[in-house]
Amino acid sequence: xxxxxxxxxxxxxxxxxxxxxxxxxxxxxxxxxxxxxxxxxxxxxxxxxxxxxxxxxxxxxxxxxxxxxxxxxxxxxxxxxxxxxxxxxxxxxxxxxxxxxxxxxxxxxxxxxxxxxxxxxxxxxxxxxxxxxxxxxxxxxxxxxxxxxxxxxxxxxxxxxxxxxxxxxxxxxxxxxxxxxxxxxxxxxxxxxxxxxxxxxxxxxxxxxxxxxxxxxxxxxxxxxxxxxxxxxxxxxxxxxxxxxxxxxxxxxxxxxxxxxxxxxxxxxxxxxxxxxxxxxxxxxxxxxxxxxxxxxxxxxxxxxxxxxxxxxxxxxxxxxxxxxxxxxxxxxxxxxxxxxxxxxxxxxxxxxxxxxxxxxxxxxxxxxxxxxxxxxxxxxxxxxxxxxxxxxxxxxxxxxxxxxxxxxxxxxxxxxxxxxxxxxxxxxxxxxxxxxxxxxxxxxxxxxxxxxxxxxxxxxxxxxxxxxxxxxxxxxxxxxxxxx
Numbered sequence: 486x487x488x489x490x491x492x493x494x495x496x497x498x499x500x501x502x503x504x505x506x507x508x509x510x511x512x513x514x515x516x517x518x519x520x521x522x523x524x525x526x527x528x529x530x531x532x533x534x535x536x537x538x539x540x541x542x543x544x545x546x547x548x549x550x551x552x553x554x555x556x557x558x559x560x561x562x563x564x565x566x567x568x569x570x571x572x573x574x575x576x577x578x579x580x581x582x583x584x585x586x587x588x589x590x591x592x593x594x595x596x597x598x599x600x601x602x603x604x605x606x607x608x609x610x611x612x613x614x615x616x617x618x619x620x621x622x623x624x625x626x627x628x629x630x631x632x633x634x635x636x637x638x639x640x641x642x643x644x645x646x647x648x649x650x651x652x653x654x655x656x657x658x659x660x661x662x663x664x665x666x667x668x669x670x671x672x673x674x675x676x677x678x679x680x681x682x683x684x685x686x687x688x689x690x691x692x693x694x695x696x697x698x699x700x701x702x703x704x705x706x707x708x709x710x711x712x713x714x715x716x717x718x719x720x721x722x723x724x725x726x727x728x729x730x731x732x733x734x735x736x737x738x739x740x741x742x743x744x745x746x747x748x749x750x751x752x753x754x755x756x757x758x759x760x761x762x763x764x765x766x767x768x769x770x771x772x773x774x775x776x777x778x779x780x781x782x783x784x785x786x787x788x789x790x791x792x793x794x795x796x797x798x799x800x801x802x803x804x805x806x807x808x809x810x811x812x813x814x815x816x817x818x819x820x821x822x823x824x825x826x827x828x829x830x831x832x833x834x835x836x837x838x839x840x841x842x843x844x845x846x847x848x849x850x851x852x853x854x855x856x857x858x859x860x861x862x863x864x865x866x867x868x869x870x871x872x873x874x875x876x877x878x879x880x881x882x883x884x885x886x887x888x889x890x891x892x893x894x895x896x897x898x899x900x901x902x903x904x905x906x907x908x909x910x911x912x913x914x915x916x917x918x919x920x921x922x923x924x925x926x927x928x929x930x931x932x933x934x935x936x937x938x939x940x941x942x943x944x945x946x947x948x949x950x951x952x953x954x955x956x957x958x959x960x961x962x963x964x965x966x967x968x969x970x
Contacts, residue, residue: 488536525559526940532566533605541958543572543613544588564602571610575799578861588960591887594657601629608635612668615639622680626687627656634662634694635674640669640701641825655682657874662691666699666725673707685711699725699751704735704747725766727751729760746793747771764788769812769821769837776824776876781833783829791818792837794863794893798952802863802895802906805838805863812839814846825853833886836861838896839922842868844876858886863893867907874909874919874935889932890923891940910936915949919946 515687518956526868537546550564557563572592582641592613595869597620609625611617617625617638625636665687667673684700688711695718705712705727712733718741725746732738732752739759746766754774762784765775769791775784789887793806819835825832832854839862847854855858868874874892909915916935923930934940939953 509821528561528563529566533568534565535567535570535572536553537571538573538575539957540574540576540588540613541960543574544592544960546572547592547595547599550599564599564603565604567603568605569608570603570606571608572613573610574613575797575801575804576614586591589859593618593621600624603630605632606630608664609633610635610637612637623683626659626683628658628660630660634658636662637664638668640667640672650899652772655679655686659687659690660684661694662687663694663720665691665695666697667701668699670702674703676707681707681965682710683812684708687716689845692716694720695721696720699746702727704759705730706713709733728754731755744788750774750883756782759784760785764790764834766790766793768792769817773824776827778827780827783827785830786825786828787830787832788834789793789822789832790834790836791821792838794838794861795864796836796861796891796893796934796937797895797952798934798937800898800954800957802898803863803893805895808840810840810865812837814839814841814843819850822850822853831856833857834859836863838863838865840865842872842877842892843872843874843879847877847880848883851880855883856886857884859889860884860887861889861891861893863895865896867894867897867909868892874916875922877919878922879925880889881923881930886925886929887927888929890930892933893933893934893937895937906938910938914939916950917948 515756535546537543552563554560588831593615596611597618600606600621600846601624603609621966622638622640625631625633627637667684673681674815685708686709688695692715696716698721700708712730715735717735717738721739721741723744723746725748727749728747730751731739731750731754734759740761742759743763743947744762744764744766745759747768750767750771752824756777759775760782761785762775765772765786766786767775767790772789772791775786788804793804795804797803824837828959833856835854835857836859842862842864868876894910898904898906919935920933920941923933931943932940933943933948935953939950941948941950943949
């Protein structure tokens with residue numbers, strides 16, 4: 486039993502474990518500071534699940550995990566406690582001369598040290614703009630970590646330093662993954678044979694368990710051995726791939742897939758593939774191939790994301806994938822969404838990247854959007870006098886179920902050179918007047934954003950602003966980095 490403090494009888498260790506396990510995560514930080522006994526119990530719980538965003542936090546986190554036990558309190562190997570870790574930096578592009586280049590390199594090198602010690606690791610996600618080393622990549626996939634079943638990492642086109650890996654035998658036992666996402670553009674064809682064989686082995690071992698798969702472009706040719714030998718993936722629900730991959734023997738049965746992200750559509754989609762598809766991420770012009778006018782079976786598509794649009798309260802304002810300018814409502818979005826007439830389900834979520842807000846076009850589409858619950862519009866230009874955010878109130882009459890309305894200024898922040906949000910981005914009084922107008926037309930609306938600088942949430946006592954973006958913090962060195970190589 487732990488020693489008594491100030492004349493108070495000590496609590497049984499079993500009870501202390503129960504207290505820590507039942508406590509909210511926010512309370513564990515204070516509990517860990519109570520005394521040595523509480524600290525020894527709370528620390529493994531705190532490090533078991535790690536979810537860190539932004540570079541300065543990721544840098545500090547990985548530095549701590551890579552530290553040898555001799556440099557930590559009570560000589561503990563903190564990396565050994567990690568079960569689930571997610572490292573996400575929303576900044577999508579980094580200049581080579583940027584002061585953020587060196588911290589990324591150090592994070593990469595320190596993951597080499599920390600990951601092999603994560604013996605309890607189940608889930609590893611690292612979406613930071615650098616490529617994983619061959620050591621980290623191999624450790625995640627070769628069966629060294631016995632419990633891992635989920636990997637989501639960024640892969641680069643840069644050649645990897647293989648040393649003697651090409652001559653090494655393939656591992657006998659590889660993990661059975663539920664999620665395998667190796668993000669990147671065209672890294673797969675550049676992989677040396679040993680790495681291709683390793684991934685093929687992982688795919689074969691995971692054929693019954695795999696639920697989410699993404700291997701980037703050219704995966705159909707890079708991993709041909711797997712696609713030819715695997716009969717099917719019966720548990721697969723999410724797939725990011727070229728349409729060409731769907732013609733491989735491993736994907737003759739695609740009835741389990743509910744979400745599909747198009748990487749390239751060089752070949753036409755056959756009518757029988759993806760019969761139960763509910764969510765599609767594609768370019769606007771590609772939607773018609775999923776919802777053809779004359780088809781014996783209508784795919785039940787109810788979630789559509791154009792151009793990979795994603796809302797975030799960050800400096801960049803989210804993510805989108807466009808070569809040029811935002812789509813036009815009338816000539817692109819409206820024309821594409823007409824295909825919804827041939828869907829087997831009503832649309833409930835829609836995300837688009839458009840040049841400007843056009844309320845009239847939204848009203849014209851209202852018969853197809855009257856059951857919409859979520860709408861994201863990433864705009865290239867701020868709403869003007871003819872189409873202000875107040876004009877959206879009329880649209881709400883036609884969308885009685887809409888609970889989330891997000892307008893993002895991510896494009897002017899990142900693409901137009903000015904690097905600034907909408908002119909009303911920090912005018913809360915202006916936005917609150919728009920919300921009051923919305924309340925007259927909708928009782929369902931609960932989440933609204935007019936900018937990626939902050940959001941509004943409706944509570945019992947009205948609308949509350951929250952999540953304001955703060956200036957990005959600098960990465961703070963502890964002095965050891967100058968000696969790192």
